[in-house]
Amino acid sequence: MSGDRPSTVPTAAGDSGGQSSEPVDRGVGVRDRVLVLPSVICSRAVADRIADRVPGAVSAPHDHGCGQIAADAAQTRRAFLGIGTNPNVAGTVVVGLGCESIQSDDVAAALAERDVPVREVAIQDAGGTDACVEAGVEAAEDLRAADPPADPDLSDLTVGIVSGDLTDSTRGVADPLVGAFVDDLVDAGGRAVVAGSERVAAHPDAAAESAASEEVADSLRAVADRQRDRPARATRVSAAADEVDFTVATRAWGSGPLGDVLDYGERATEPGVSVVDAPSRFAEAATGLVAAGAQVVVHVTGEGVPTGHPVAPVLKVSADRETLAAVGDDIDVDATAATVDDLTEAVAAVAGGRPTRAQDHGLTSTAITRVGPSM
């Protein structure tokens, strides 16, 4: 095919995806996986097939990467970079088609600048899907990790927190349990990244008051502004958040001040609790939390959403008795019976290598939050 590779979609002037591509201290991984990351839906099948062939590799298939512009394209690109930078990732093979809006070689170059071991393959470069799978397998085998995962302390951990609903049992039992864990985590020197920005949008003043600084307060208000006059993505949670106060709506975030606000896809750099601008939709939120650097995700689910995430182990916590009875096999922690110490022990065990229920059944999603329509 003639010509150089096309250049990635232009976003706003000067945009590099919202965060500079410089070497980062990625922290300690609790899993050690080669990530096969499709840059577009068109290459997701190839990414899956590559990951299937290489032991220890996982793929992160999604529905996006083309037909996107401006803030929407920038956010998806940020999410790619964030996922690829997560410390659980030993290295990343970026798989593209070749003609898409968010170009695979551009994503790979940005990851390389962050010192992430990376390779890139593309279907059109390789000469078809079959050839691309072979090239991708070779690339993934190149990256296969040597170091076994470390056994981290709480102080090494960034834990992602997403509470998927505001049902009675969640509000009354599960969120407070997780919030108490977050407090202990932060006391021990660990970090929490939390999702559910529709709760900030429901109570912008109270959110601003919980901020650790004026700057963070402004960022929280900006998050709320962006959602004003628009239907929320997590419709039920948003409606429920309107009915309770901010403290109740965000119990799972702990009792401490909110130390930072992260764009979706952005990596956490501050200690304490950082709010990720992600909706309370588990699959999308988990990706945002993983991109923020979470090695483990704690998911409060009254509904019993069983899905995991390819990059980080997800601990399911529920206090809903019907859910525990119906789908107990999919839940890690029964919040009606667990203490904070139990939850802490569970997180530590998972960080140390114990599989979660979601890892047992193996079903995962990699959804990405969109902020604009497909073109």
Next chain:
Amino acid sequence: MDTFSGYRRPDGRVGVRNYVAVLPVSVSASPVASAVADDAGAWARATPHQMGTSQPEAGRERTRTVLAGIGRNPNVGAALVVALGTEDLDSEALADDIAASGKPVETLSVREAGGTRAARERGVDRLDALYDEIRDQPREDADASELVFAVECGGSDATSGIAANPAVGAAADALVEAGGAVCLSETPEFIGAEHVLAERCVDEETRERLLDRVDRREQLADLMGTDLRGAQPSPGNQAGGLTTIEEKSLGAVAKAGTTPVREVVDYGEAIPVGGGLTVMDSPGYDVESVVGKVAGGAQVAAFTTGRGSTTGNPIAPVIKVTGNPRTAERMASNMDVDVSGVLTGESIPAAGERVAATLLSVADGARTAAENRRLEEFAINERQPVELAEEP
């Protein structure tokens, strides 16, 4: 263009494949749906997507419309609707809607089954039972006029408008002449060429709808505060010589042929069978666009590509047509029809005949390259909050 043989469904429509569709109603149910389809067999086709368990009403309605349309597509002989069990979208009602077309439909709730593992087992059992009801259905003769032919372009380059799209357009004309239906979508790819289509609309109402849809799509760029470049044309389009959306569009509309535009339908809405050329409003984003037309009832798609798109669809065979000789050679294993000869003298009518012949043989059961590789991309065009905020 004459006859083919296909599967006649209770509602009278004819399918070119005989699948059990596995339809998750949310992102939370999608991995289970994919897993049970994989476990059950190649005849089980899942349509995983990323729509939330709870969406704004307009978004939920869009999800429902698409899934109902897929379930009703005549390539689907039976369907299993899969839910977590807590979604806002009523999976029983969706199942009833699909069942109203006369085909067997069951539901599967992860919650009712007792969790993921149990749901997988129960799901396979239900799929096996559904397939038993349709597996022995024979193909029977059907008229070409019973085909709804989706036309799509992706990974376009300069050859698309010169060779592949006109060739597909010739086949489209032949099908319309035989009494069939053709569906063109990708509304942003009318921008700059909409007057070409507008002139061919059968009446004022249709013309106004068409221009309204183009206008709305163009305004989506305004909403995002930037121009369309990077999405329309894409980086690959530009590398392949397409400079502007106008240039891309003038080449793109050729794939719909030359017949009058009889109807303009919205994303996922039913395409009139035997209704000539219909335009469906959709984004240009390929996978979402093809899904919209399949939800509208298209049994087969022709997808032109210059740069080499490789995508397919779980429910409808997608025929890849390329007019780029380099792509035809390098990516032969992912292409179905090579019309690059048009650049060096093959006539468009002759190339169009080859596309038409492929259409009929694929309808009869010949597998496309994407089918052979089980390339079955699926995504639903989600109505975003920023769009919904603009609506009254």
Next chain:
Amino acid sequence: MKGETVGEAVLVMADDDTVATALEDLEGGREIPTDPPLTVAETIEFGHKVALVDHEAGETVRKYGEPIGEATDPIERGEWVHTHNCESARGRGDRAGADAGDGLSEADQT
């Protein structure tokens, strides 16, 4: 196909087009037997466009007998015409956003 091939080198889709499409990679210096003959000014890849006439900045570029964009700079006959010197007149949300409130905050621009 529609359009006319000239010298097996370029394809002119319609009579009043101001650009032609390269049917193979064209080297700078290549002579195309248009009327009058045209010298390709620079490398123009397969599928890309060569200017058949001079364009002033702002002038309409035509292909398929229709406008496909505007020259952003003066373009001389024989030059490569593409995104560096030709831009779309449609889908220009960047123009619309400048005066109309687009509903997006500063933060959304990153």
